[in-house]
Amino acid sequence: MKLNTQNLSQLPERVQRPLYDRKQVQQGIVHIGVGGFHRAHQAIYTEMLLNRGKAGEWSICGVGLRSEDRAMQEALASQDYLYTLYELGDSDNPQIQVVGAIGDFLLAEDGPEALIRKLADPQTRIVSLTITEGGYCTDDSSGQFNADLPQIRHDLANPQQPKTVFGFLTEALARRRTAGIKPFTVMSCDNLPHNGQVARNALLSFAKLRDLGLHDWIAGNVSFPNAMVDRITPMTSDAHRSQLLEETGIEDAWPVVAEPFLQWVVEDRFCNGRPSWEEVGVQFTDDVTPYEEMKIRLLNGSHMAMAYLGALLGHRYAHEAMQDAQLSEFVRTYMDRDVTPLLAEVPGIDLEHYKDTLIERFSNTAICDQISRLCSDGSSKLPKFVLPTLLGQIESGAEMRRTTLILAAWCRYLRGVDERGESYPIVDPRAASLQEAACLKARLVENFLGLEDVFGHRIPASAPFVAIFRLQLERLQALGVRATLELTMAEEV
Ligand code: NAD
CATH class of the missing domain: 3.40.50.720 (NAD(P)-binding Rossmann-like Domain)
Known part of the structure; x- marks a missing residue:
């Protein structure tokens, strides 16, 4: 009807x-x-x-x-x-x-x-x-x-x-x-x-x-x-x-x-x-700041954490990424150890409970939320969802391997082919220039992090960050997503 x-x-x-x-x-x-x-x-x-x-x-x-x-x-x-x-x-x-x-x-x-x-x-x-x-x-x-x-x-x-x-x-x-x-x-x-x-x-x-x-x-x-x-x-x-x-x-x-x-x-x-x-x-x-920081950095930031690594592994839906034990452990660890320490107190919210709910919501098998949707427009999303956490880590001298891996995975993802050799389109208004930068043979790291409208000045000026980015990207290229995740998580113990 x-x-x-x-x-x-x-x-x-x-x-x-x-x-x-x-x-x-x-x-x-x-x-x-x-x-x-x-x-x-x-x-x-x-x-x-x-x-x-x-x-x-x-x-x-x-x-x-x-x-x-x-x-x-x-x-x-x-x-x-x-x-x-x-x-x-x-x-x-x-x-x-x-x-x-x-x-x-x-x-x-x-x-x-x-x-x-x-x-x-x-x-x-x-x-x-x-x-x-x-x-x-x-x-x-x-x-x-x-x-x-x-x-x-x-x-x-x-x-x-x-x-x-x-x-x-x-x-x-x-x-x-x-x-x-x-x-x-x-x-x-x-x-x-x-x-x-x-x-x-x-x-x-x-x-x-x-x-x-x-x-x-x-x-x-x-x-x-x-x-x-x-x-x-x-x-x-x-x-x-x-x-x-x-x-x-x-x-x-x-x-x-x-x-x-x-x-x-x-x-x-x-x-x-x-x-x-x-x-x-x-x-x-009167002030929405603590709520929006919590939501954008934990929910949207974690979407970024699962999206590019998940796409490279060939996952099509968020729940598939969450059923992948290695990836869901990475996402939860990113929430707990990278995002949470930098969040202000949120009135009336128990953060542990909030994160548990997020994991449940991401795992919803009925909704079939597309990984491709999460991956789209990375050049606008990452600066809002992930880079504030990274900047906080750079400023406080905190450990930043996982946050950096999200960005390295985006760079690898921009090449347009997953680890099974399947191609996908890059949906982003800046797709052409991003792909060009991500596919360079020489001085890739410098050129990619030099995308000022994405990374600004402060992030590429951090030598420790650039070194970890280079390492994570090299690992993704040489060893693949699974081995990189394994090394990244093992280093944290
Ligand atoms: P959508 O693709 O279904 O719709 C996007 C709409 O934005 C379209 O009508 C498009 O024409 C319009 N648009 C895009 N760029 C524009 C521009 N420069 N000027 C004017 N209009 C423009 O996407 P959606 O799922 O409805 O999400 C839209 C936005 O809502 C997201 O980008 C996000 O900021 C916010 N949001 C989405 C979700 C979600 O889960 N989908 C959750 C929370 C917030």
């Missing part, structure tokens, strides 16, 4: 569905970057409120800025913007829910003016973002916004015809300011340390280049809460679609699959109101 409004009443009883009249709700949130994660996280928290008869002003209008988003827009439009959340846990009865929180979907390439108007509309009070870690055009080591990128230059030269998130937000805020309309909150839900601050810095840097008065107005009036977001959401596969159809009879062009766990800790700084998300489990706080 095709998923749409008309067929909602015929869904099997075990499938939850919207309990509210979708025609009666207003769109107070515009969300840019409607991928899997938004649909499994923020939209679900909002749906929970809508189902309780709350948040009637806060349904969501999705937005896609890239041509790749057309497929999602068309899939959702063909089913009245309904979609299924298909929870996959290691339980017999995972939750299946049809979600109605997204009510519309605009594509920038169908006409920037319509999107600017939507953003400038007084009804829009929050603009949320999941535009990936690399979407903020910010140099990780310096924190500087990169205004030289061609798309940023384009938006500065054509303010009415923007292409990037910064061009759209700035033009909409300019119109709100002129019309005397309160601004919206800009809420990043991407996995980056201080995501609100990074979004603020990028938007203000862009606005400054356009109009100083506007820059000052944004700086004084727009809020950018930091948030820690968590729910493992793999890419939806055809196997997931067929499994859903078989189990429920629902034909959904693009369901979203996710683990049962979900968490959101966010700073309570919203300049134009917000839904009462605290009623459905969202934790509001």
Whole structure:
């Protein structure tokens, strides 16, 4: 049965569905970057409120800025913007829910003016973002916004015809300011340390280049809460679609699959109101820093620890990597001995229990989280997920073999062929230059670590780090992943 409004009443009883009249709700949130994660996280928290008869002003209008988003827009439009959340846990009865929180979907390439108007509309009070870690055009080591990128230059030269998130937000805020309309909150839900601050810095840097008065107005009036977001959401596969159809009879062009766990800790700084998300489990706080450091370094960092070594060994899913005793021991040791000693106390969290839960979540066999997904965009992820731990180790003189092995494995992975001789694509906007550096015959280590936009200055300046990196890379090349893991772990005893 095709998923749409008309067929909602015929869904099997075990499938939850919207309990509210979708025609009666207003769109107070515009969300840019409607991928899997938004649909499994923020939209679900909002749906929970809508189902309780709350948040009637806060349904969501999705937005896609890239041509790749057309497929999602068309899939959702063909089913009245309904979609299924298909929870996959290691339980017999995972939750299946049809979600109605997204009510519309605009594509920038169908006409920037319509999107600017939507953003400038007084009804829009929050603009949320999941535009990936690399979407903020910010140099990780310096924190500087990169205004030289061609798309940023384009938006500065054509303010009415923007292409990037910064061009759209700035033009909409300019119109709100002129019309005397309160601004919206800009809420990043991407996995980056201080995501609100990074979004603020990028938007203000862009606005400054356009109009100083506007820059000052944004700086004084727009809020950018930091948030820690968590729910493992793999890419939806055809196997997931067929499994859903078989189990429920629902034909959904693009369901979203996710683990049962979900968490959101966010700073309570919203300049134009917000839904009462605290009623459905969202934790509001004054300072999200300890939570985000814990989550990004332990969860996302450990994903990096399993991803490149796992890919080289030929594993395709996270649970396979966790079933590999050697690899799962490496991951847990990395959590315990490398990440944990550098974490601040996290209010209300027992770190040992948190790490146990992570191992359980990574081991979820039902969800089939793709190693290839974890490996993608390493040049944006590693500086946020792993390099802060490495820098802490360099600064404190701590032992850093395991952390360095993660980076050496990435370098080896970038050659595009695993240890069984199978090739795979490198998914990263910087793939060409990364692969070139990783495949050099001469002065490989110097050139690779010289990738300043990834490693910055301080890391390659550490002679002990460079020596260990060289050793780990040589071992991976000469002895392979298993022997390197064995040596690395044995040295720790
Ligand atoms: P996805 O590939 O399904 O969707 C990514 C979306 O971002 C797409 O709509 C894409 O068009 C958009 N996008 C990418 N680069 C952009 C840019 N420069 N400007 C504007 N839009 C851009 O990925 P996803 O699983 O939804 O994850 C998105 C982000 O959410 C991640 O990068 C991460 O920061 C965060 N997140 C994901 C998970 C997860 O498990 N998937 C968990 C926590 C946080």
